[in-house]
Amino acid sequence: MNDISNIFVFRTNINTPNDKLLIKEVLSDHEEIEEWSVDLQDCDKVLRIVSPTITPGRIIALVNETGYDCHELE
Amino acid sequence: MRTRDADKEQLVKQKAIELLVADGFEGFSINKLAKACGISVATLYIYYKDKDDLIISIAIEESKRMSEATLKNFDPDMSFEAGLRNQWKNRYKYMMDNPQSMLLFEQLRSSTYHDKVFSSITHDFKEVMEKFMKNAVARGEVMKMPLEAYWSVAYAPLYSLMRFHNQGSSIGGKAFAISDKLVWQTFELVLKALRT
Numbered sequence: 374m375n376d377i378s379n380i381f382v383f384r385t386n387i388n389t390p391n392d393k394l395l396i397k398e399v400l401s402d403h404e405e406i407e408e409w410s411v412d413l414q415d416c417d418k419v420l421r422i423v424s425p426t427i428t429p430g431r432i433i434a435l436v437n438e439t440g441y442d443c444h445e446l447e
Numbered sequence: 448m449r450t451r452d453a454d455k456e457q458l459v460k461q462k463a464i465e466l467l468v469a470d471g472f473e474g475f476s477i478n479k480l481a482k483a484c485g486i487s488v489a490t491l492y493i494y495y496k497d498k499d500d501l502i503i504s505i506a507i508e509e510s511k512r513m514s515e516a517t518l519k520n521f522d523p524d525m526s527f528e529a530g531l532r533n534q535w536k537n538r539y540k541y542m543m544d545n546p547q548s549m550l551l552f553e554q555l556r557s558s559t560y561h562d563k564v565f566s567s568i569t570h571d572f573k574e575v576m577e578k579f580m581k582n583a584v585a586r587g588e589v590m591k592m593p594l595e596a597y598w599s600v601a602y603a604p605l606y607s608l609m610r611f612h613n614q615g616s617s618i619g620g621k622a623f624a625i626s627d628k629l630v631w632q633t634f635e636l637v638l639k640a641l642r643t
Contacts, residue, residue, distance in 0.1 A: 382492040412497035415477055419492050446489035 375408070379425045381432060382446045384417040392441065396420075399439050403427075419446065458484055459491070463505050468550045472502065472558055499560075506555055506564040509548050514572045516541040523575050527583035528638060535605055535634050542609050543625075549613070589641050600640055604633050 387396055393411050400409045400422075408423035420443065422432055429445050436443035462483045467475050477498055481488045495501035517537045521530065542549055555564055580597055583589040589597070611617040612625035 377493050380493050382489045410496045412477070412492075414498045417478070417488065419477075419488070419497070421492050421496055446492065447487060 375423050376425070379407075379423055381422045381424070381427075381429050383420040383422075383429075383432065383436070384442075384444045384446050385411070385420045385436060386442045387411050387418045387420060387436075388413070395439055396436065396441065399435055403435070417446065455484070455486065456494075459486075459494075460505055460508070463501065464509065464547050464551050467502065467505075467554065468547050472554065472560070475502070477501065503560055503563050506551065506560060507567055509551065510564060510567075513541055513545070513548065513552075518572070518575065521575070521579075523578035523582055525579070527586070527588035527642065530579050530583070531601060531638065531641075532634065534602070535630065538602070538605060539609075539630055546613065549609075587643060590643050597641070600637060604637055605630065608633060 387393055390413065393413065396411065400406055405427040406422055406424050408421075410421050412419045412421070420432075420436065424432075433443045433445070459480070463475075463480055466480055466483060470479070475498070477491050477495070478488055480501075481491055491501070495504060517534070519537050521533050521537065523530070525533065555561055577594065580589070580594065584591050608625055608630060611623045615623065617623040
């Protein structure tokens with residue numbers, strides 16, 4: 374189990390497997406990101422990131438730069 | 448600081464099983480579960496990656512709980528009668544105490560989650576049960592027979608009674624409720640059939 378303070382979750386519009394591929398290019402090679410996943414079955418298309426160092430703001434910026442919405446889930 | 452709350456975790460598992468049984472795997476969603484538990488969607492995503500991860504994790508955990516309950520006070524070296532009696536007692540109790548879990552397992556059996564859930568936990572359990580049967584055969588308490596034939600006589604009658612009970616009716620729609628007396632009466636018949 375990962376330390377829960379290293380887990381961040383976001384509401385996005387990463388809707389399709391194709392969108393996910395685009396996001397993969399940005400997230401998979403990111404050295405600060407240990408694990409990431411998108412729940413395409415959920416209405417909020419929840420993006421989940423595991424990282425001990427990255428900030429939520431930085432993740433949002435990364436996703437926005439790829440052309441998708443990203444808001445922290447409270 | 449978000450902390451892990453054991454009570455809340457238990458509530459999540461219980462509600463997840465209830466919703467999965469009521470709505471099926473298709474109708475289930477993390478959003479619905481969050482609402483049913485009165486917690487935020489974000490909290491659930493801290494512990495589970497996605498819907499599939501949640502369903503598989505909860506199902507594996509519940510299967511482990513069932514295996515543990517079934518193996519309580521059981522030893523494959525027990526005499527055949529004592530061991531089989533223990534198995535009937537444990538299985539009967541688990542089924543009566545956890546009707547929702549039984550329904551969940553039935554749903555899982557016909558789903559795409561089946562392999563992931565059952566391959567992970569059944570190995571040890573199966574070994575112990577096979578060892579018990581082999582011991583009984585080696586001691587001459589039970590005739591040698593295919594495992595499936597053994598299982599169909601040893602346990603299937605109990606599951607059959609449970610199915611009638613859960614339906615509320617037996618053959619031809621006759622009203623039915625299980626009772627300890629009937630279970631142990633059936634057990635004696637099974638014992639008689641299997642013992643050499």
